Amino acid sequence: MERKGTVVMRRFVIGVCVFLLSYAGLAQERAVAAWFWEETNLATVNGTEYSAQDFKNWWWNWREEATPLPESPEEFIEWQLLVQEATKMQLFLEPTYRSKVGTFLKVRSLMLLQEEEVNGKVSVSDGEVRNFYREEYIPKLRARVFYYIAGSPTEERITALRNGILSVEEFIALKPEEGGATYHEEKVFRIPQLQGEWRTLLEDAKVGEITPPVTMDKGVVVLKIEERQGEDPQDMEQLKGIILKKLQARKADELTARLVDILGKKYNMQVDEEVLAQIDLSPPAEELANKLVISSKQGDVTAANFWGSLQSEKNFREKNKFPPEEVDVLKKRVLASMISQTVVSWEAADRHYEEKEPFKWVYRFYCDHRLNKEIEKRLVEPKVKVDEPELEQFYRENSERFSHPEMVDFMLLEGETQTISAMWQKISIGHDFFEVAAEHVPGGPSLQQMPVSQLGPELKEIVSSLRPGEVSLPFAFKNGSALVRLVKYKEKVSVPFVQVKEQIRQELSRLKYQQAREELLRRLKEGSEISINPKVWKKLRKELANADVAVKNK
CATH class of the missing domain: 3.10.50.40 (Chitinase A; domain 3)
Structure with a gap:
């Protein structure tokens, strides 16, 4: 037990050293590049130099499509301050960090392996398209x-x-x-x-x-x-896109099968057919459970492990209403899937794409991003607490935001003073408002809906004096006169607190999160030595701005 603890501790120390050395190596790369070529040092933060290229790598990964180019490298400096502090706190050892980074690396490595060994090698000639057309379409x-x-x-x-x-x-x-x-x-x-x-x-x-x-x-x-x-050239041209996709998929399948076969030999994947034959849909007996179905250089699969995967596949097919299969067919599919997924995952990891450009910088950015998240979780999130009295106070102090405003629906007739007076005379002796209006306004007046607070002072006073259905006396309006008919009045209605409670909580949480983060950055800046090279920044910003213009003009 003591020996096991010593081994674990040794692995822990080695892991920390490897992580720190990787950052030290990156710093050395930056320093050498700056010395050998020209002045590229954009900023120095607590003794660590960051080049113009470091900013570019950060910016290309950090920005979103509509993000404007910053006026200063402040956000970049703040990012690096958080990374440095998280590294000091060894937050790269946190389980959540390791899990997120590990999953990201695994998924992206698999994608890069597929691109390198499959997608990048798929090519379809015009002759192959023609032959497929002849075989499948005519x-x-x-x-x-x-x-x-x-x-x-x-x-x-x-x-x-x-x-x-x-x-x-x-x-x-x-x-x-x-x-x-x-x-x-x-x-x-x-x-x-x-x-x-x-x-x-x-x-x-x-x-x-x-x-x-x-x-x-x-x-x-x-x-x-x-x-x-x-054979019809026009018909073939119309089908070319479909044919290309089918041929590309076929070739991708062939390349994948070939890759899995090569990797199976590389990792010495061995299948014990006798043990496999003994496995069925019932749980394996104790003497069978620990026997190896698959063995290799890097890991083994027991009968119990295989049976678990077999059950998962069977349950998946039943849930999705796939037709039932014979046990041997099901076992064959599960075996092929386990071997292919395993060897491909091992190979993707063994290629260490995280050490090769261009993915190297994407991976570094993601690691730093997760360190940012870890330090915020540790030092910012605990300060983001919103209690019930705060919610109620915010609701009271912002009552206008949480209410439907006082509204009026009305119709306005405007025109020359003589015309408006004549219209009023007819309406006042009982003529229908709409019939009178239609004589002067083709199609009749339109209904307007507006918050009372947005009405002009004079119109607001007149409308407020009317009841629904009433028509005002003529009044001066713009360069002539007008009449207004009130159609409907809606009083101001407050939205109940319970309906907006979570909305307020989210808003206050965001505000407190921002304040706590700004306070953390303020403290880090106060305790740090930061210098920025304005000459390098000016040149860099101009370069990036020109690059953005070039992209937009394409």
């Missing part, structure tokens, strides 16, 4: 398809059509009760894509031929062959 038949009910008088008409006594046009003109088809259409058939009876029926069919009847669920079908086409 010959192509255009045919008239006639549907009718078995035993109906139509069969006699079909015989007459077949013998040339009746033309296609005459047959189509017949109603079903006269022996015509119940339905007919023109369709295109690609022979290589047909199966079974249809393939046999049409493979050697000639132009002008009428096929024997084919019974379907609700009747009978016959076809008259109108045209038989061979």
Whole structure:
């Protein structure tokens, strides 16, 4: 037990040293580059130099599409301060950090391996496209398809059509009760894509031929062959995109299978067929459970492990309503999946893409990003607490934000003073407002809806004096006069606290989070030595600005 603890501690120390050395190596790379070429040192933070290239690597990963270029490198400096502090606190040893970074590296390494060994090697020539077109899409038949009910008088008409006594046009003109088809259409058939009876029926069919009847669920079908086409450059061009995708997928599958085979040999994957044969859908007995099904240089799979994967696959297929399979077929699929996923994961890790450009900088950025998150979780989040009294106070102090405003619906008639007065005279003696308005406003006045607070002072006073349905006296408006009819008045309604409580909590939490983070950065800045080279920054910003303009102009 003591020896095991010593080994664990030794691994822990080694892990810390490797991490710190990687950062020390990066710092040395920066220093050498700056000395050998030209002045590229953008900033120095607590003795660590950051070059213009360091800023670029950060900016290209940190920015979003619409993020404007900053006026100063302040956010970059703040980012590095948080990274430095998190590194001092050894937050890279936190389980959440290790898990997030490990998952990110695994997924991206798998993607890079696939790009390197599969996608990057897939190429399809024009000749391959042509051959696939010939094999899978031609010959192509255009045919008239006639549907009718078995035993109906139509069969006699079909015989007459077949013998040339009746033309296609005459047959189509017949109603079903006269022996015509119940339905007919023109369709295109690609022979290589047909199966079974249809393939046999049409493979050697000639132009002008009428096929024997084919019974379907609700009747009978016959076809008259109108045209038989061979290779057509225009047709092939239209299908080229589809053909390319199919050929690329086929080649990708072949390359993947070849890669898995090569890696299986590299990692010496061995399958014990005797142990595999003993595994079924019931839990393995104790003497079988610990036997190895798969063994390799880097890891083994026991019968118990394999059985667990077998059960997961079976449950997945049942849940998604896949047809049931024989146990041996299921075992074969699970075995192939386990071997391929395992060896590919090992190979992706062994290639250490995180040490190679360009992914090297993406990985470094993600590591720093996770360190930022860890230090914020440790030093910022604990200060973000919002209690009930704070929520209620915010609600009271911002009552206008959490209420529906006082609203009015009204119609406004405006025009020359004489016209408005004449309209008022008619309305005042009982004429309908809308009929009077329609005489002067084509289509009548439009309904306006507006918060009372947004009305002008005079209009607000007039509208407030009316009841729904009432029309005001003429009043001076702009360069003439106006009448207003109040349609509806809606009082101000406060939204209940319980409905906006979580919204307020989120807003206050964001505010407190920002304040706590700013306070942390303030303290870090006060305790740090920071220098910025304005000459390098000016040159760098101009370069990045020109690059953005070039991208936008493309």
